[in-house]
Amino acid sequence: MGGPVGDPTPVWAVVALPLVLAALTYSAAAMDSAFHSGGGFVAPLREGVRLVVQQRRRTLAPDALLARIGVISLPAAALLAATVIPLDGGSVWEPPVSVVWFNAMEVVAWGSLWLAGWGVNSAFPLIGGYRFVAQGLAYELPHMFALITAGLGAGSLDLTEVAAAQDGLWFAVWMPVAFAVYLLSAVAMTFWGPMSHPVADDAAGGVAAELSGPDRLLFFAGRLALLTVAAAAAVPLFLGGGAGPWLPGWAWSLIKTYAVLALLVWVRGGFPVLRMDRFMTAAWMVLIPATLLQALVVGIVVVN
Amino acid sequence: MQTVAFWVLAVGAVGFGVAVFVVDSMARATFALLASFLCVGVELLLLDLDYLGVLVILMMIMEMLVMAVFMIMYMMNPGGLMPMTMVHNKRGALAISGSVFAALAAGVFLTPWPERRGSVPADPTFSVGESIMGPKMLVMMVIGIAILATMVASVVLATDRGRYDRPPGRADGAK
């Protein structure tokens, strides 16, 4: 999204980033409606307009400040995470530890959900918020180990360099466990599909139960934006970045991002919702040892 | 530009820190503390400490969310809907902390600090990684054992059933 490494970021890239993210997020919403509800390309637009003009519902004695922070921080975190994702050899902002930055911004979702659930002063949203904190504790450690494994394979915490280190072989091929755990935690961090217990129907919509109007729009758009960013980060982390024949780098990045995004969107349909305490058991008993073994294997390969 | 950022963040860090003990709502207090930590994390970024700054941001978000759960669990007035104070010896605490600040501030400006030795390495993250895996490895090993001890101790303290006790009728331990 910026120029090559080392150049100062051009102004147009800073302006273009939110637009690109918004376009990708919209297409994720469109794919979701096409896959699952049979709606057309304009269905999300119609829903968005409906939410914008809808009147806000009020609850008794809400903590409006915290609820507002929770709702706004979700899309804001997605945008801040997107600043470090390289599209064509460079990103809008290039900290040398962009993998850690991406991880930090995606943890913001914990705060967003808890605050949005707490702020509206209603039982079901609060339950949803607590569910997400528990789910976060379950997915976060395997997720971190998966990220570290990719960084270990590349010898760098910079997404651009991680992508560049895969010119021969994609990390997805020789770190399959880390890649699978990454995709699973991308679903978990966006409380999407089988991991949507924090907003599940058994709690009347969980965190989102009392959100209405523009708040609801921002919340669910932020969730899709986070899903989009997670899909986009999978490309430099595991799928070779912009590398590919014939087409330029940015085109390959976009194609791969769309492929991962389509997979993640498709997942929503076919699986039952997992209770987060069961996921916690699975994550700590199976996923953490598996990712540690994966990191060990990669470490041995890297040292030799 | 950097100086402006420093002062804005410094005022933010201290201001949110004060807010922790001023606001009524425990949820707000927790997130005021988080805001203070986020300001400090960005201050570390200003000092070229990319890794440690982002690490502080990452860890503190997770830590404060866990904190929030316990705050709500143990405080009498989590939402701040019934204003109340829970302090003891407020005047003494103010006097002590005020004089500590005065002493520290005097020390800051009166001490002849040593000259700067060396220069910032090209990659501070690499240098800290190399040092904890080399000359400072003992520090990391002690931290590792401390973390393990804390995990064991906190589980032992916090559980009321103990390691081998299961709910009746669920001998396999499943939920």
Next chain:
Amino acid sequence: MSLQTFLLLAAALFSVGLYGALSQQSIVMLMMGLELMINGLLVAGAAFWFYVSPGTADGQVLVLVAVTVMALEMAMGFAVVTALFRARDVDVTDDAGDLKG
């Protein structure tokens, strides 16, 4: 921006945290005071690294230790509060003075 201003910030954070740790009755709020004090320590450690000896990584290691100590302090603190609360429904420091000499 200089060593002095960073240390002043650290001192301010430390003092605010000290006030909280001394004055709060609730153990959880007391721990928030302790966290603020360690927060000041982070700033001081980072500032000493940058302005005094950036050549070696000692200051960075100190910050790393402080961050870890913060997490450990919180884990142990909450475990103790939980045990205390289970045993006698207590969550304020004034009711837990058994070790007072």
